[in-house]
Amino acid sequence: MPITEQLSDRPRILVVGGGYVGLYVAMKLQKKVKDHGGIVTVVDPLPYMTYQPFLPEVAGGQIEPRHAVVSHRQHLKHAELINGRVSAIDHKNNKAVIVPVAGEPFEIEYRDVVMAAGAITRTFPIPGLADTGIGLKTIEEAVALRNKILERIESASLMTDAAERKRALTFVVIGGGFAGIETIAEIEDMARHAAKLNGRIEKGELRFVVVEAMGRIMPEVTEEQAVWVVDHLRSRGIEVMLNTSLANAEGGVMQLINMADKSPAETFETDTLIWTAGVMANPMVRSTDFPIEARGRVMTGTDLRITGEDGVAIEGAWAAGDVSAVPDVTGGLPDGTCVPNAQHAVRQAKLLAKNLYAARYGVGQVKNYKHKNLGAVAGFGAHKGVAKVMGIKLKGFPAWLAHRGYHGMAMPTFERKFRVVGGWFTSLLFQRDTLQLNNLENPRAAFVEAATPKPRV
Ligand SMILES: Cc1cc2nc3c(=O)[nH]c(=O)nc-3n(C[C@H](O)[C@H](O)[C@H](O)COP(=O)(O)OP(=O)(O)OC[C@H]3O[C@@H](n4cnc5c(N)ncnc54)[C@H](O)[C@@H]3O)c2cc1C
Structure with missing residues (x-):
């Protein structure tokens, strides 16, 4: 039977993305909408919401990876779940195209849509970055990073070539925002502990570097606190390079430059390059007929409805979180919109659910979003x-x-x-x-080695 015939024929609220915004909107609406004869449909390539603020702690081994994600199936029992991604939206005709994780793409109809596809890692065209780097936006990246750091320490302890050993024990984070600073601090803590347990690595052999293009780190805290954080990190032996950026990462050779005059700063080698230098709105919004603003986000009103270029709300279309440009009446970014963070995403999601419900079923009132950081x-x-x-x-x-x-x-x-x-x-x-888990990328290796005859190549 075609997948479309297995889907609900109730009037649908289509939630694009089951992250912070999608999960909360669906949790708040799933039952109420069902009681009204409708259905909430959540589409996400992942079967879980990721609590991203925990990713540095997952990378540092303080939180079990599965504990930092929330299962859609377990918590959205009254919603319809589709494991796949929305590749296009034709809102004029209330239709979306879904590319499921298995099977052929198909079209789905909806009455209301909630854009909640979040953000993706923003990179720059730096030679070698895509070959050597890793981001920290997903649970899989956090798990891989933790295993890699522990593996590098264990392997380095057996290396006799000084340059090879130095490279293996050098860990670099690009980006001195919240995510980058928490990440370098967590991995430093974990790596020092692992090296101590190992016994064949000297304390001074480990090298941790955080590179930030601006003159300060962590814009979310005060200047005085940011200075304290830099002093704190340096007291732990973490090198904080301000006004510096990565120019080239080919072959794991980091070529850093001074931001002021683009002159060479330092060159060194590493096997572990972590990129946390920013995010950008999910580019999937460009495959919709919604208006997009300068930063690539969906234009959104204070009531969390998507608006046209003229600022007038578009019927049945809503957005919140990192993918949206929601006005921040208390300040926010220089353009007066909300910064992309969980604090806003959760609150916007809760209000969006109430507003959508009020607009669609006439229960309650549509209110404007206002949240002081x-x-x-x-x-x-x-x-x-x-x-x-x-x-x-x-x-x-x-x-x-x-x-x-x-x-x-x-x-x-x-x-x-x-x-x-x-x-x-x-x-x-x-x-x-x-504890490091080995061979996660090639779990069949041991079986293949034991099996006869060997698999055909
Ligand atoms: C390392 C790190 C640490 C952070 N720490 C903090 C913090 O301490 N405090 C704070 O306030 N904020 C923090 N943030 C930011 C915060 O996590 C985000 O602002 C928040 O997740 C935004 O929620 P969202 O629902 O808009 O997007 P997300 O939570 O990213 O959800 C988007 C969802 O959409 C899905 N999706 C993507 N493309 C498609 C598609 N085509 N179709 C369907 N689904 C799709 C994704 O799989 C994902 O599940 C941190 C972020 C990171 C990366």
């Missing part, structure tokens, strides 16, 4: 962090506690909160887990 919390490995919450500035242990407290609470669903917090308690008792 509450601040920021960042963890830098066990018992270390920085925070600015509602004007209160914290550093070190209290900031780390605030970080854990905030994210423990913010993790969606009780079940997932419980797993994450449970894991934190376990690592308090048994320390950071530095």
